Amino acid sequence: MLDYIKRFLIAIIMALFISLLFLGGKHSEAAGLQAQNGMEDHWIWPADGVISDTYGTRQGTHKGIDIAGKLDTSVLAVENGVVVKSYYSNTYGNVVFIEHPSNFVTVYAHLNHRTVSVGQPVKQGDIIGKMGRTGQATGTHLHFETHQLEWRYDKKNAMDPEILLGKADVGKSVQGGIASIVNNVLVASTNPQLEEGTSETSKEKYIVKQGDTLYSIAQKQNISVNRIKSLNNLTSDLIKPNQLLMVQ
The missing domain is CATH 3.10.350.10 (LysM domain)
Structure with a gap:
């Protein structure tokens, strides 16, 4: 009986130790992401409009945020970078991909017009297109995604853009060109x-x-x-x- 109690206590201690290691790793990963090049202090919202959908909805399949607005509203680069894709697809419609020095890739979809081409360097705040409803879109809006390192078809590297843009619930108005410091909007x-x-x-x-x-x-x-x-x-x-x- 004594041996059974000892084994039981050892199992509990081991489980607690492993849990602490896991939580510590997650914390370090999150802290490293936020500290990376100070990007959380410098991204700007990409367009004027109202948040119509957020990350992780539709049973987890929605890997970005939607900003509903007026047709041909200017869409801005959220940070300096280089255009790595600019094309039309049946799903995204007119879409632009920008690779940033901070090892993020941002995606701007359903554009009415694209104003940049592949290989073109862009600065934060540059207009890269106009808001539209091309591709599989039910209304005029910008679908915006953020991916770590690279965009993948399975969107395995997708992350919630609001981590770097600041929190915005559905129905909240946002303004392109706004920078954020954590959740403080400027x-x-x-x-x-x-x-x-x-x-x-x-x-x-x-x-x-x-x-x-x-x-x-x-x-x-x-x-x-x-x-x-x-x-x-x-x-x-x-x-x-x-x-x-x-x-x-």
Whole structure:
């Protein structure tokens, strides 16, 4: 009887030890992902609209988030990268894949138009297409996916984009060009006022740094504070680090 109790206690201790190792590994993996190049502090939302579906729905088969919006709403690159795919498919419709230096690949699907080609480098905030309903889409929206290392047909490397974009429940309005720090959303505009003869893609962009003010940015960019506010539809002088601003 004593031997049985000893074996039982040893089994419990071993199970507890293995559980702690597993949890520790998962924690380290998550921490490593968040720390990777500080990407969680710098991604921006890819389009204006309303969250219509989130990651993991449809019995776990929905491997991205859906942002419903108006036809031809600008779709932005969430971070610097290189276009690795730009084509039309029966499922994704017009779709763009961007590979980022942080070892992520982002996917922008159901576009009405694609404005970038394979091999083209893009900067954060560049317009890579226009929102549409091509492919297997029931309404006008952007289907956005994030994959670690590479996109696979089985989507084995897919991860929830909200880990890097910030949490947004169904029905919540989001704004393209917004940067996030964890779940704190920083307001910026994706609808800059364009002058006649000026293309949206040619506009200069500036990411706010710690200690910046509208006045200091205006001095650096040789532009007036009022002009910056007008270009970005800002109603106050409040800006925050990682906020994306149009400055020309």
